[in-house]
Amino acid sequence: MTNIAVIGLGIMGLPMALNLVQAGHTVAGFNRSPERAERLAEAGGRAATSVADALAGAEVVITMVPDSPDVVALAGGDDGIIANAAPGTIWIDASSIRPDVAKQVADEARAAGLRPLDAPVSGGEQGAIDGVLSIMVGGEQSDFDAALPVLQGVGKTIVHVGPSGAGQTVKAANQLIVAVNIQALAEAILFLEAYGVDTEAALAVLGGGLAGSKVLDQKGRKMLDRDFAPGFRLALHNKDLGIVTGAAREAGIVVPLGAHVAQLVGSTVAKGDGGLDHSGLFKLTLAAAGRE
Amino acid sequence: MTNIAVIGLGIMGLPMALNLVQAGHTVAGFNRSPERAERLAEAGGRAATSVADALAGAEVVITMVPDSPDVVALAGGDDGIIANAAPGTIWIDASSIRPDVAKQVADEARAAGLRPLDAPVSGGEQGAIDGVLSIMVGGEQSDFDAALPVLQGVGKTIVHVGPSGAGQTVKAANQLIVAVNIQALAEAILFLEAYGVDTEAALAVLGGGLAGSKVLDQKGRKMLDRDFAPGFRLALHNKDLGIVTGAAREAGIVVPLGAHVAQLVGSTVAKGDGGLDHSGLFKLTLAAAGRE
Amino acid sequence: MTNIAVIGLGIMGLPMALNLVQAGHTVAGFNRSPERAERLAEAGGRAATSVADALAGAEVVITMVPDSPDVVALAGGDDGIIANAAPGTIWIDASSIRPDVAKQVADEARAAGLRPLDAPVSGGEQGAIDGVLSIMVGGEQSDFDAALPVLQGVGKTIVHVGPSGAGQTVKAANQLIVAVNIQALAEAILFLEAYGVDTEAALAVLGGGLAGSKVLDQKGRKMLDRDFAPGFRLALHNKDLGIVTGAAREAGIVVPLGAHVAQLVGSTVAKGDGGLDHSGLFKLTLAAAGRE
Amino acid sequence: MTNIAVIGLGIMGLPMALNLVQAGHTVAGFNRSPERAERLAEAGGRAATSVADALAGAEVVITMVPDSPDVVALAGGDDGIIANAAPGTIWIDASSIRPDVAKQVADEARAAGLRPLDAPVSGGEQGAIDGVLSIMVGGEQSDFDAALPVLQGVGKTIVHVGPSGAGQTVKAANQLIVAVNIQALAEAILFLEAYGVDTEAALAVLGGGLAGSKVLDQKGRKMLDRDFAPGFRLALHNKDLGIVTGAAREAGIVVPLGAHVAQLVGSTVAKGDGGLDHSGLFKLTLAAAGRE
Incomplete structure (x- = not known):
C-alpha cells in the first residue's frame, strides 16, 4: 500500500481521496477550507494543515485544483510541492489545465527530481464517487507504470496517451466532444418538442441507433426535466473550451x-x-428559440 | 407469417428483405434495376416485375427509397401503391423523407383505406444486415401494433413515437445529432494528431468517459485509417440536414x-x-487545417 | 408621362406611389386596407377599389407585397394581374421574393403577353420616401429600357442585372451582406463597450477606414442609442435569409x-x-453577452 | 517641424516615413534589413544604424512592427526605446497588437518619463502611401494633442478614443468588422456567380444600397478578378482575429x-x-463550394 497526499478536496478531490482510503492506502489530505479535510479524517485519512504537512512521508501526491494558475501556484514557492516533496515522489496532477502549462510544470518538477504525470479525469462527480473515472495520462512510461496501482483506486479506464502534457491534450479533446455532443442533443430535443413528438420515446429510440452516446444517456433525462443541477459546471467547461480553442490556434x-x-x-x-450543469446548454437553446 | 412486399432493394432495402425471408415471411421484392430482385429470389423470395406485381396478395408493403419525391411518386399513379394495394394493407415507409411530406402521403393513403406508418431507420448497412436497426415509427397505435411482428424481423429498438410524420421528425433529429457528433469527433482527432498524441490510446480513454458514443465507436477507427468507404453517404446526410434545417425554420x-x-x-x-461515408467529414476537417 | 397602377401601398409602396405622382405620372393605387389608397388620392392619385380597377388603362403595374405567396396570389385568379392587365403591360414586381418563384411568375406573365420585370429595391423606408432606392432588375433588356423612366421616379441606382429572377437573386445577396454587416457592427460595438472605449469616437474613426459601410453609417447610431424602431423589420429580414440560404442549398x-x-x-x-428594426441584432448580441 | 524617428520600415512604415519627410519633418529611419532605410535616405531622410541611433535627437518616435512580442522587444533592453529615448519623447506605436500588451508597455514607458500613444492604423498600403490612414489613438489627451501635427502627416481621420490600450481595442474591433464584411461579400459573390448573374452590374447596384461598404468598393473587383495580391495579408489578419477573440473571452x-x-x-x-490579401477569403469560399 502507498503513502499518498491529496491536495484539493473539492467535488472531485474528496471522493477520490476517500476511494484511496477504501483501497487501503494511507492518505493525508489538504484543502484550503479545512472542513473538507475533516471529512477525510473521519473516513480514516489524515487532515493535513499545509501542503508540506500533507507531503510528509508521501510517495505519491495527487493534486486536483480548478485551473492552470492554481497548479502553477501549488508547484512553486516555499510551501509548494517542488520545495517539499521528497526526491522520487510521483506527482499526479488530476486537474484539467492548459497542456503547455502542464508540460512546463512537469519539466520543472522533473528537474527537481520528481516524477510528474498529468492525469486529468472524465466521468464527473458520480464517476469520482463510484471510482470509475476515465484517466488520460501524460508523462514517462515508467512513472505511469509506478502510478497505475494508485490510479486504479480512483478510475476504471486508465490510459497512457503520451509524454507530459498529452493527458491534458486528450482532456481538451474530451471537453470539445462533450460540449458539442451536449449541444447537439439540446438542439435535437428542442426540435422534437417543437414538433410535439413523444420525447421520452424518441430518446429511447435515438439511444439505440448511431445517435446513442454517454451524453444522451446521462443528459437527456436532465434536459427533459429542465434539471440543470450540477454535475459539471458550465463555468468550468467554458474554461476548458478556452483551453481547447486556444491550443487549436x-x-x-x-x-x-x-x-x-x-x-x-x-x-x-x-x-x-x-x-x-453543462446540460444547461439546453436552457440557452430554449431561450434562443423563444421557448424558455 | 405475413405476406410482404418490399419496394426498393438498395443498400438498406435488400438486406431488410432478406432478413424478412429468414424470419419466415413470404416476401416479394421490386427494384428498378432487376438484378437486385434476383438476389432476393435466390434467397427464397420472389422477384416482382412491378409495384403492382409485388403488391399482389401482400398484407404489408415496405418501401425504402432515397428521398421525398420518390415516396410521392411511389404513392400515386396507376402503378402506385395507393392504386394497387388492397384495402387494409399496412404500408411501412422506411425511407428518410420530409416529415410534412410523410404526413401528407399518410393522409392520402389512409383516405384510400390503407394503414400507413412512417418508419425510418438508424443503424446503417451493417445494422440492416444484422437485423438490429433502430426504427422510429409514426402513425396510429393500432397500425404500429399490427406491424410490430414484421418490424421485429429487421430491427431491434422499435419505438412508436407519435402520429404520422413523427417517425420522420425523430429521424431528422437523429441525423442532426449524428452529423454533429461526427464533426466533433473529427475535430477532436485533428486536435490530437496536431499535438502528436497517441490517437489509438486517446480514443480508448475518450470512449470510456462522457465523450463516449456510438459515433466514436464506429467512426473513430475509420478516421484514424482515413477509410471513408460508405456506409452512409454524405450526399444522403446532406439531404437529411436540408430536411432538419428546413423543418426547424x-x-x-x-x-x-x-x-x-x-x-x-x-x-x-x-x-x-x-x-x-459521413465519417468523410474528417477529410474536410483535415483539409481546412491544411493537413489533408 | 405614364399611366401606372401600384398594388400594395405599405411602408414602401405608398411613398413610391407618391413619388410617381410627383414625377407627373397618372397613378392608381390599390391596397387591401383602403385608407392607404385614400392617402394616395389626397396627393393626386386615384384610389382603386380592386386590382382590376387599378389596372384599368395602366401601361405599367408596380406590385409591392411582403412575400412569394402574395405575388403568386396577385398574379393568378379572376381578379389577378394576368387576367386583367392589357397585353403589353409592363409588370414591375418590386417585392422581395424567392428567385425561382419570380422566374416562374415571369414566365406565366410573359406567356400571357405581359412584360414582367422583377425589381426588388434596397434603401428602406427613407430611401423610398426620398426616391433614392437602389433597384436590381431582372428581365428582358427591352422591357427594362421601357420601364426605366418610371423606375427613375422612385430610385437612383437602377441596374439591369440579368434575366427574370436575377433581380431577386441580387436582392438575396444584398440581404445576406446587410445582415452579416449589421451583426459584425453589433459585435464590434459590444466589444468596444465591454472595454469602456468612447464608442462615438470609435465609430467615427472606424467609419473612416476599411470598416466603413452604409450599415455603420445608418445603424451605428441606433445601436449606441438602443433605438430599434423600424426601419426594416427583423421578421422580413428573417424571411429573406430563408430565401438566400434555401437558394444556396x-x-x-x-x-x-x-x-x-x-x-x-x-x-x-x-x-x-x-x-x-434589423439593427435589433444588437439587442440579441447584448443579451447573449449578459449585457442587455 | 519635428525631429522624428521611425522604427520599422515595412509595407506600412516606409510610406509613412516618406510622407513625414514630404511634410517637412526631419526623419531618421531604422529597419532590420538596411535597404529599406536606404530608400528613406534617398528621399531625404536619414538611414539610422540602430534604434539608439534613430532616437538621437528625436522628439517623436513612431514604431511600426508586426506583433505584440516585437513591440515588447523594442521597448526593453539596452538598445530599446525606453533605454534610449530622451525624457519627454512622444512614442507613437502604430503597430496592431494586443490591447493588454499595449497598456502594459505604455505604463512602463510612462514610468520612464516617455509619452506613449497606441495608434494603430486602418487603410492599408494604399492608405499609407496616400497619407490618408485612419488612426485610432489611445493615451493621454495632452500627448494626443502634442502628437496630432505629426499624425496629420500620415493620416486623415485621426481620433482619440480613450486611455492607453483603447486604440488597440478599436483596431481589434476594426479587424473584426473588416474580416466579417469581406466574408459576407465573398459569400454574396459566390451566390451571384452560382446563379449566373452579371456580377459587375450586381456589385454596382449593391454598392448603391445598404450593402455598400469600403470592403465592397475595394475588394469586390479583386474577387471578381481572382486577384489576391496583397494588400493586407491573411496571416496578419489571422493574428488580429486571435487578438479580438482572445480579448472578447x-x-x-x-x-x-x-x-x-x-x-x-x-x-x-x-x-x-x-x-x-485578406480578400483571399473568397478563394476559401469558392473552394468550400467546389468552385475553385
Missing part, C-alpha cells in the same frame, strides 16, 4: 464546431448560468 | 450547430465527396 | 456566415423581436 | 460571427494562403 488548426460551441457556452456564463 | 426555432454542420456537410458534397 | 453551394446569421436573426424573431 | 463576452470568421481566416493560413 497555437497549433495552427481550425475546429469550427468547437469554436462555435465555445461561444454558446461562453454565453451561458455571461448570462449568469455558469453555476449550472 | 418552419417551426420557428433555431439549431445553431445543426445549421453549421449542414454547411460543412454541404461543402463535402460540393467538393465532390458526396459518395464518401 | 438549391445551388449546391455553402454560405457559412450567411447560414450563421440566419440563425441569429431567426432567434430574434423566435424571441418575439421580429417587429424591431 | 477575457472580457467575458461572445462574438459569434467574429469567432466564426476567425476559423475561416485561420483555415486560409493553415492551407498555406497566409500570404494572400
Whole structure:
C-alpha cells in the first residue's frame, strides 16, 4: 500500500481521496477550507494543515485544483510541492489545465527530481464517487507504470496517451466532444418538442441507433426535466473550451464546431448560468428559440 | 407469417428483405434495376416485375427509397401503391423523407383505406444486415401494433413515437445529432494528431468517459485509417440536414450547430465527396487545417 | 408621362406611389386596407377599389407585397394581374421574393403577353420616401429600357442585372451582406463597450477606414442609442435569409456566415423581436453577452 | 517641424516615413534589413544604424512592427526605446497588437518619463502611401494633442478614443468588422456567380444600397478578378482575429460571427494562403463550394 497526499478536496478531490482510503492506502489530505479535510479524517485519512504537512512521508501526491494558475501556484514557492516533496515522489496532477502549462510544470518538477504525470479525469462527480473515472495520462512510461496501482483506486479506464502534457491534450479533446455532443442533443430535443413528438420515446429510440452516446444517456433525462443541477459546471467547461480553442490556434488548426460551441457556452456564463450543469446548454437553446 | 412486399432493394432495402425471408415471411421484392430482385429470389423470395406485381396478395408493403419525391411518386399513379394495394394493407415507409411530406402521403393513403406508418431507420448497412436497426415509427397505435411482428424481423429498438410524420421528425433529429457528433469527433482527432498524441490510446480513454458514443465507436477507427468507404453517404446526410434545417425554420426555432454542420456537410458534397461515408467529414476537417 | 397602377401601398409602396405622382405620372393605387389608397388620392392619385380597377388603362403595374405567396396570389385568379392587365403591360414586381418563384411568375406573365420585370429595391423606408432606392432588375433588356423612366421616379441606382429572377437573386445577396454587416457592427460595438472605449469616437474613426459601410453609417447610431424602431423589420429580414440560404442549398453551394446569421436573426424573431428594426441584432448580441 | 524617428520600415512604415519627410519633418529611419532605410535616405531622410541611433535627437518616435512580442522587444533592453529615448519623447506605436500588451508597455514607458500613444492604423498600403490612414489613438489627451501635427502627416481621420490600450481595442474591433464584411461579400459573390448573374452590374447596384461598404468598393473587383495580391495579408489578419477573440473571452463576452470568421481566416493560413490579401477569403469560399 502507498503513502499518498491529496491536495484539493473539492467535488472531485474528496471522493477520490476517500476511494484511496477504501483501497487501503494511507492518505493525508489538504484543502484550503479545512472542513473538507475533516471529512477525510473521519473516513480514516489524515487532515493535513499545509501542503508540506500533507507531503510528509508521501510517495505519491495527487493534486486536483480548478485551473492552470492554481497548479502553477501549488508547484512553486516555499510551501509548494517542488520545495517539499521528497526526491522520487510521483506527482499526479488530476486537474484539467492548459497542456503547455502542464508540460512546463512537469519539466520543472522533473528537474527537481520528481516524477510528474498529468492525469486529468472524465466521468464527473458520480464517476469520482463510484471510482470509475476515465484517466488520460501524460508523462514517462515508467512513472505511469509506478502510478497505475494508485490510479486504479480512483478510475476504471486508465490510459497512457503520451509524454507530459498529452493527458491534458486528450482532456481538451474530451471537453470539445462533450460540449458539442451536449449541444447537439439540446438542439435535437428542442426540435422534437417543437414538433410535439413523444420525447421520452424518441430518446429511447435515438439511444439505440448511431445517435446513442454517454451524453444522451446521462443528459437527456436532465434536459427533459429542465434539471440543470450540477454535475459539471458550465463555468468550468467554458474554461476548458478556452483551453481547447486556444491550443487549436497555437497549433495552427481550425475546429469550427468547437469554436462555435465555445461561444454558446461562453454565453451561458455571461448570462449568469455558469453555476449550472453543462446540460444547461439546453436552457440557452430554449431561450434562443423563444421557448424558455 | 405475413405476406410482404418490399419496394426498393438498395443498400438498406435488400438486406431488410432478406432478413424478412429468414424470419419466415413470404416476401416479394421490386427494384428498378432487376438484378437486385434476383438476389432476393435466390434467397427464397420472389422477384416482382412491378409495384403492382409485388403488391399482389401482400398484407404489408415496405418501401425504402432515397428521398421525398420518390415516396410521392411511389404513392400515386396507376402503378402506385395507393392504386394497387388492397384495402387494409399496412404500408411501412422506411425511407428518410420530409416529415410534412410523410404526413401528407399518410393522409392520402389512409383516405384510400390503407394503414400507413412512417418508419425510418438508424443503424446503417451493417445494422440492416444484422437485423438490429433502430426504427422510429409514426402513425396510429393500432397500425404500429399490427406491424410490430414484421418490424421485429429487421430491427431491434422499435419505438412508436407519435402520429404520422413523427417517425420522420425523430429521424431528422437523429441525423442532426449524428452529423454533429461526427464533426466533433473529427475535430477532436485533428486536435490530437496536431499535438502528436497517441490517437489509438486517446480514443480508448475518450470512449470510456462522457465523450463516449456510438459515433466514436464506429467512426473513430475509420478516421484514424482515413477509410471513408460508405456506409452512409454524405450526399444522403446532406439531404437529411436540408430536411432538419428546413423543418426547424418552419417551426420557428433555431439549431445553431445543426445549421453549421449542414454547411460543412454541404461543402463535402460540393467538393465532390458526396459518395464518401459521413465519417468523410474528417477529410474536410483535415483539409481546412491544411493537413489533408 | 405614364399611366401606372401600384398594388400594395405599405411602408414602401405608398411613398413610391407618391413619388410617381410627383414625377407627373397618372397613378392608381390599390391596397387591401383602403385608407392607404385614400392617402394616395389626397396627393393626386386615384384610389382603386380592386386590382382590376387599378389596372384599368395602366401601361405599367408596380406590385409591392411582403412575400412569394402574395405575388403568386396577385398574379393568378379572376381578379389577378394576368387576367386583367392589357397585353403589353409592363409588370414591375418590386417585392422581395424567392428567385425561382419570380422566374416562374415571369414566365406565366410573359406567356400571357405581359412584360414582367422583377425589381426588388434596397434603401428602406427613407430611401423610398426620398426616391433614392437602389433597384436590381431582372428581365428582358427591352422591357427594362421601357420601364426605366418610371423606375427613375422612385430610385437612383437602377441596374439591369440579368434575366427574370436575377433581380431577386441580387436582392438575396444584398440581404445576406446587410445582415452579416449589421451583426459584425453589433459585435464590434459590444466589444468596444465591454472595454469602456468612447464608442462615438470609435465609430467615427472606424467609419473612416476599411470598416466603413452604409450599415455603420445608418445603424451605428441606433445601436449606441438602443433605438430599434423600424426601419426594416427583423421578421422580413428573417424571411429573406430563408430565401438566400434555401437558394444556396438549391445551388449546391455553402454560405457559412450567411447560414450563421440566419440563425441569429431567426432567434430574434423566435424571441418575439421580429417587429424591431434589423439593427435589433444588437439587442440579441447584448443579451447573449449578459449585457442587455 | 519635428525631429522624428521611425522604427520599422515595412509595407506600412516606409510610406509613412516618406510622407513625414514630404511634410517637412526631419526623419531618421531604422529597419532590420538596411535597404529599406536606404530608400528613406534617398528621399531625404536619414538611414539610422540602430534604434539608439534613430532616437538621437528625436522628439517623436513612431514604431511600426508586426506583433505584440516585437513591440515588447523594442521597448526593453539596452538598445530599446525606453533605454534610449530622451525624457519627454512622444512614442507613437502604430503597430496592431494586443490591447493588454499595449497598456502594459505604455505604463512602463510612462514610468520612464516617455509619452506613449497606441495608434494603430486602418487603410492599408494604399492608405499609407496616400497619407490618408485612419488612426485610432489611445493615451493621454495632452500627448494626443502634442502628437496630432505629426499624425496629420500620415493620416486623415485621426481620433482619440480613450486611455492607453483603447486604440488597440478599436483596431481589434476594426479587424473584426473588416474580416466579417469581406466574408459576407465573398459569400454574396459566390451566390451571384452560382446563379449566373452579371456580377459587375450586381456589385454596382449593391454598392448603391445598404450593402455598400469600403470592403465592397475595394475588394469586390479583386474577387471578381481572382486577384489576391496583397494588400493586407491573411496571416496578419489571422493574428488580429486571435487578438479580438482572445480579448472578447477575457472580457467575458461572445462574438459569434467574429469567432466564426476567425476559423475561416485561420483555415486560409493553415492551407498555406497566409500570404494572400485578406480578400483571399473568397478563394476559401469558392473552394468550400467546389468552385475553385
